[in-house]
Structures are given as structure tokens and as C-alpha cells.
Amino acid sequence: MSNMKFMQGNEAVARGAIAAGARFFAGYPITPSSEIAEQCSLLLPKVGGTFIQMEDEMASLAAVEGASCAGVMGFTATSGPGFCIMQEHIGHALMCEIPCVIVVVQRGGPSTGLATKPAQGDVMQARWGCNGDHSIIALSPSSVEECYELTAKAFYFAEKYRTPVIVLSDGITGKMYENVNLRELGEDELPPKREIAGDPADYRTYNFDPDNIPPLAPFGTAWQTHLSSAMHNELGYSFGAPENADRCVRYLTDKIEKHIDEITMTRSYEMEDADVVFISYGCSARSARGAVEKLRESGVKAGLLQLQTVWPFPKKEVTAALGQAKVVAVPELNLGQIFQEVAACNKGTKLISIPKVKGELLTPQEIIDAIKEEM
């Protein structure tokens, strides 16, 4: 059923979360993400949920983790500096395997940077921001529609893989208003319910099998859980043996990377016959779409591979795009964070980085100018 609205990206994030079944938000205000908190304070109590503004970003994600352990899907929203503060808790959620969603509306950095201007400088912070080896899921919306859809999807992945999932929005996508269909999600699109059966005595909080991740039993049920961010055994008790540490770390990577095909989401624009290919994500994908339209008008076979899933990095799709193109360019609002990943997949295609860190969108013309000499 169509439920078309003219809405801001940040609000669509809140709506997508609620549509997916999230009923808890804890956050700390920061530009340009604050509308997400504001919308949650308005909407959550009406659906029996809880909004709380915490004293800082650490407390925010800690409270979200707590709610998730108690069986209520939760999320938080922030921007670069707040995302830095949350990193320790992202590691905690990864290690404890607590499903939760962190929305990052990126702004100019480093540090305070450009508070009201867009950027995509937190791509690598999303990947490697917390200590230790791990893998992570990060989805990047490029439209208000995708703010709704990908936030809902983030909860699906969070529950399915029992992991924190990052929604990498940005100051353009989050603040932009567009038409969005606030559709009802289908049964199979909703996050899987935590169905736990069997003798409580046999329940194990962990089992370290990437293909058989045990659902996290909510506190208050017969299934006792012990959550620990220290290296632990199946029951969740600290266990520091070298072989166990090796098992824990490899498992945390494998449980994401082994399911990369299911987690990877991309969109193709005019890719069928494209020999000039842009690979982009988030707000920069919109700049690239503008460039594709203009180039097509002038007879250039241009196309765009948009990465909705940024992490785990969609190597297969990117490799295929590199294989079909004469020229590949990567426009992004940073100095080449995803470009480096594309380069690692490249086997000789002409590859161009189109970085911009001025706190404003790349324009289609800037992208065209950047590749002109290569065409």
C-alpha cells in the first residue's frame, strides 16, 4: 500500500526504525542528526516505545544495548564526534553480540569540523573505529526513500546476525526532503523474531558457528544469558585461552563475511552498456546520478553502481563493474576512503578518485570535469 509523504531523511530514519519494530531510542543531540531524536521523542511513546535523551553518546549506546538485551530493539543516532565517543560501545555490542542500530549522519571532520555541512569522512571509522579485528555491516542511504528502507533493513541484519549495524547517512541525505513511500513492511522483511526453544539448561549465549548464530534470549525469560565483552566461552564466561581468543575473533569476522552475498545491496543506473562507470554511495551517488544523466545526454555511455551496502565491501559487484568499464571513477566526500577499497579490487582498469572535502556536495559538472581527460 502506498503511503507517500514529503519528508526529511532524518525523519524517514525514525519512521523506518519504527516500521521495523524498534521501540527504544537513546541518544544525545548533535547536528545534523538531531531530528532523528526529536522524531523519536514524538513517535515512540505513541507506539508503546521509549525515548530517552542520555547524558552522552556512551550512555546512549549503552542504554540501547541494555534495551536490546531486555528484548526491545533499539537504536541511536549521532554524527562524527559522537560516533567517535560511541566506538567503544560498538566494540562491546560486537563482542557481546547484541543487536542494535547506530545511525551516523556524517558532517565535516575531523573533530568539530563543519557542524552543519555534509561529508562522508566516517566510512573508515565505521569499518575500523573500535579496537580489535572484526567485521561490521554498514548501509548508506542516498535518498529519503532509502533512509526509510535501509534503516528498516539495518534492524533485519542486526537481529539476523546478532550484531550492531551502522546506517551511514550524511548531512545532505539526512536533512533533505523528498517523497518517500512509508510502506508497511512485509512479513519476510521484518527482523527475525528471537525464537528460542528447548530446555533452558541447554541454552548457550554463544556458539561461534557463523551459520548457526543463536538468538539472544531476552532477559526475563527462562533462558539465562551471560553477556561479556571479554573473550568468553559458549556460556558467556570469561575464557582467555589462546585458542579461544583465536576462535572468537575469527568468528566475529566470519559471521559477517561468510554472508556477504546476502548483506550486499547495490543499485545500478544505466549500467547495461556503460563503459564509463561511477562507483559511489550516499549523497555522492546522487551527484554521480546527475553526472550519468548529463553524460548520457551527450552520448557518453555512463553508468553508476551505487553501494547501498558499504561494509562488508561489495567486492564481487565492484570487480564486475571494473571489468566492464574503460574508466571507473569514485566520487565521495572524503579523500578517497572507498576509492582505496575499489583500487584493491582493480586489475588494470583506469581508475580515478573524485574526492571533495569542502563541506558541500560534488556537483555533476565537477564529476564530469574530473573524468573529462580520460574519455
Add this chain to the structure above:
Amino acid sequence: MYTYNDYIKEEKLPHIWCAGCGNGIVLNALLHALADMQIPPEEVVIVTGSGCLARLVTYPNTSTIKMLHGRVLAGATGIKLANPNLKVFCLMGDGDGATIGGNHLIHCARRNIDVTAIICNNFNYGMTGGQYSATTPYGAITTTSRYGLVEENFNMAELVKACGAPYVARCSATDVLNLRKYIIEATQKKGFGFIEVLSACVTHYGKNNKMGDAPNMMRQIDSMCVPAARAKNMTEEELAGKYITGKLVDRNDLIDFGTSYQRLREEVTAK
């Protein structure tokens, strides 16, 4: 009918703490209090952070979570608000609860979250080797204040009281029966229940400050305790360096966050 044995995983004993440490006493008092209150074990969540006391999660036969260092009360806030039927017990050392987690302590008390918070104050960071914390007394020797500490310490019970907590109590770890009683009262209080337990770290704080063996150190801590009724008739000078013990706050005029928020939910959905 639940008994103490329903709350403890005996096979995990003996515990890991040093001889003379108060942590075992706190664990014992907590589990006895749970049995006294007949709370079904599956309705109990024990939340800890980092440090010696955080290792307590190994022993109770209930669900447990180790939050990050300092974030015990922030995590507990989410747990309690998501499922108000749970009984949430937050066990922290003075490093976890009053130092790195001090900000969460004051805000959790101010918001009046309906959890029970127990800070076991042994005046230093035991697990990391005896460094000073926000409760280490002025002048004390620790491994990071070799010449004597030049900072003043928090009076935690007064701090939490000033933040508006409806229940605050303090006792020495040797005062086992009162501790058990305070845990019950704090749990039954709708709102933030706070207990500070003065405890001996024989291995570090005691050794560094020449407080003798475990019994000697416990006696010295007991001698620093002044029951509230007696403290009323003492001068400020007489109370210097002392800890006023007993039930310090017991209010029924405050509404906890969860109750207020539930009212708000009902109001906005009725509109």
C-alpha cells in the same frame, strides 16, 4: 519457595577475590536478599562493569551482563526501561561507579531510574594494581599517588542524595545483616536505590597505607564509620575522615522515570 542455593552457582566457587576482600560479602548479602524477597531468578539481571567486583557475574544463577567500564548504570537504564518487570542490580566498584562512571551515577540518580545500585568502595583500583580513584582519601598512598594523594574525594552517599535519589544507605562490609536489609529496602523502593559499602582492599590499599592484615584493616574501616544517629551530635571536626553510616535517605515523594514515562505514553495515546 526459593532458597539461597537457587541464586548461586556453587560449582563456580571458590571465588577469585583476595582473602579479606569485601566483594564476597557483598555477593553473599545480595543473593540472600534475593532469597528473602523471593524474586524468581529469571526476573533478576545483574549488571557489572570492569574491576574486581565486576567479576561477580560468574557466580549468580541469574542472567548477567558485563557492561563497559563505567557504563553499568547507563546499560541498566536501557534494561529497566525496556522491561520494567525485571529487577536490575548494578554492582560497581568505586572506580567503575564513582570515577569513570561518575557522570552516569549522578544522571541515573537524577532521573530516578528504578534500579538497585551497590558501590563497593575499597578506596582504590584493585584490579589494575592499586591506583587512586575518586573515593581515595586525601593524603592516601596508592600506586599513582606515591607521595600522598593531593585530591579531595567524593562523598558518594551525599552526592547521590543531592542528585535526588529516593533511597541511600551506607555501611561497612562487616555489617552484613544491615547490608542485606539495605539491599532489600533499596530494591523495594520504586526508584533509584543506592548503597555504598565500605570495603577492604588488603592487597593494595591496605598494604600501601600500612593498615595491616585483613581483620586489622576491617577494624580500621569500622572505626571510620559513625552511625547517622550518633553523627547528629558530633561536630564537623569530630566527623572529619569519618563515614556516616545507616539509612541516609528514604523518600516516598519522588516519581521514578519509568512511571512518569508510562503516564506520558498513556496521555499521548489517549489524545
Add this chain to the structure above:
Amino acid sequence: MSKNQIVFSGVGGQGLVSCGKIMGAAAIISGKNIAMTSAYGSEARGTFTKSDLLIDEKPIAFPQVEEEQVVMSLAQVAYDRYAGKMKEGSFMVYDSDEVKTLLESCKASQYGFPFTKIARELGYVGAANLVAAGVIVKLTGVLTKECMEQAITEKYGSKPKALDINMAAFRTGYDLV
């Protein structure tokens, strides 16, 4: 020149975003795609601000105005920023109460009306944005009058007085050109 790339410009607090939201709702009623992006600083009031509005039959690829086809300027600082770079065939719609110094070499067709005064006479100075919107809707034809009226009704339907004033503001603007 097509007329689907529109800039609302002025200073913070003039209701540019809420004006855009009404046009956005109207675009949805008429089944069109719409995107609005805003540039803003850390100040809430009084400094230059603008919103880019794109309305199209097809999905909008790039959500910012690349060519200022229609500009609404509710302040001198906003007018000054755009008047010099607009091309032949574009429209500059400005508030003649606020914009006193015009650029003679401006290539755009210029439409100045006392939006603030009109709005004040209607009973609410804050409705100046909708008077201007009326002019823009009529000039560009990107939206129908009916869709705008429906969007205004949906927004203010529960507040009869606000509905009256805002509807009157839009209709007055619409009839100015």
C-alpha cells in the same frame, strides 16, 4: 528554459523550509517527484539561508539546483547573491519591502511585490512566503493551483484561522501575476 529548479532564499526565520514543505506536499498530490535541500549555518535566525526545490515527472537524480531557473528572494542579501548569475529566461521573484536595491543588469525577468505588506494586511506577516509561493506557482506552472490549495488545507486543516490566512496569502499571490 524549464522552470523546475527553484531557489527559496532569504534569512533564517522567514519560513522558507515550511513554504517548501507545502509545495512538496502539493507535488506529491500531483504525483510528481520532489527534492528539497537547504543550506544553513549554526545560527537559527537572521543570516542568509536558502532551500533548493526540484520538482519533476521523473525521479530526481541530483537534489540541488544547478541552474537557478526561478529564485524567490525575501531579503536583500539573498537577492544580491543570485541576481548577478541568473540567465536569460529565468525568473527572479522578490519582496519589494525587503529588496530595495535592484541589479539593473540582471538577465532574469524580475517580479517584485510587497509580500510582507500584503501578508501583514492579511493578518499574519509570517505568511509572506506563501504570497510569494502563489506568484511562483502561477509563473512556473510546475504545480496546479488546486494541488497547492489541497496541500495548504491538509497542513492547516485543524486550525481554521491559520488556514484562512495562509490560503488567502497563497491565492493573493497567485492572482498577482
